[in-house]
Amino acid sequence: MTIQSICLFCGSNSGVRPAYQQAARELGQVLAERNIALVYGGGNIGLMGVAADAALAAGGRVIGVIPGFLQVKELAHQGLSELHVTATMHERKALMEDLSGGFIALPGGFGTYDELFEMLTWGQLSVHSKPIGLLNVDGFFDPLLAMINHGVAEGFVAPGNLGLFVVADTMDALLAAMNAHRAQPVNKWLSHDQI
Numbered sequence: 001m002t003i004q005s006i007c008l009f010c011g012s013n014s015g016v017r018p019a020y021q022q023a024a025r026e027l028g029q030v031l032a033e034r035n036i037a038l039v040y041g042g043g044n045i046g047l048m049g050v051a052a053d054a055a056l057a058a059g060g061r062v063i064g065v066i067p068g069f070l071q072v073k074e075l076a077h078q079g080l081s082e083l084h085v086t087a088t089m090h091e092r093k094a095l096m097e098d099l100s101g102g103f104i105a106l107p108g109g110f111g112t113y114d115e116l117f118e119m120l121t122w123g124q125l126s127v128h129s130k131p132i133g134l135l136n137v138d139g140f141f142d143p144l145l146a147m148i149n150h151g152v153a154e155g156f157v158a159p160g161n162l163g164l165f166v167v168a169d170t171m172d173a174l175l176a177a178m179n180a181h182r183a184q185p186v187n188k189w190l191s192h193d194q195i
Contacts, residue, residue: 003131003179005037005063007100009115011108012046020107023137023171024050027106030171032060039099041092042066042084044077047106052077065096093118102131102178107140123164131181132165133174141167 014021024047031038032055041048042064055062056079063082067089070076076083086092093115105116122128134141145167151157166181168174 003036003101003175005039005099005101006031007039007096007103007119008041008048008051008106009103009108009112009119010040010047010051010106011112012041012043012048013109014046014050015107017138019138020047020140021050023135024048024106025054026171027051027104027135028054028056028060028062029058030175031055032058034175035060037061037063037081037099039063039065039096041096041111042076042080043070044075044079047108049077051106052080056080063099065092065099067092097122097128097130100130102133102181104133104135104174104178105141106135107137113144120161120164124161131178133178134165134167135171135174136167136169 008027010024028038028051038051038055038060040052040062043049043066044052052062052064061081063084064077064080065084065086066076067086071085084095086095097119103119105112119128119132123130123132136142148157148162152159152162166174166177168177
């Protein structure tokens with residue numbers, strides 16, 4: 001499969017390591033170079049703004065989705081290809097999912113985790129079958145991956161659900177893994193063991 005658009009989940013802050021901003025910049029540039037639209041939360045601050053600016057500077061298409069009440073708080077980016085304003089956070093996430101052929105998470109905080117886990121949960125429930133990738137910049141996601149594996153060991157996460165996402169340290173490796181992702185058929189009904 002060839003992904004036409006990727007939704008980015010990442011911090012509205014820049015983090016303490018320069019590697020985080022560099023990864024966001026590289027992501028924006030690579031997506032633009034490959035003619036993959038960037039869908040994201042619509043802000044012009046933090047890693048979100050870095051990725052959006054890099055994609056725009058490289059001639060890419062950037063689509064922002066932001067709820068009205070965050071337009072001022074997250075300083076909605078005014079130079080995007082498209083900016084969609086939603087009424088609620090729920091509508092924001094639903095529209096971002098609808099506009100995207102896959103998802104990538106960069107370092108971030110609670111909002112990033114919320115968006116990432118919502119898409120993982122939707123994938124688990126066959127609401128979508130799109131690839132999900134974690135760009136593990138400087139091992140940022142190592143503790144999260146350890147927690148997920150702990151959930152498997154303790155019987156709360158089905159081992160097969162580890163296949164819902166891929167992890168890589170570089171954009172090239174991550175996009176290759178996401179493009180090789182084998183979508184599972186959407187199941188109308190799931191047994192208890194599959195949830």
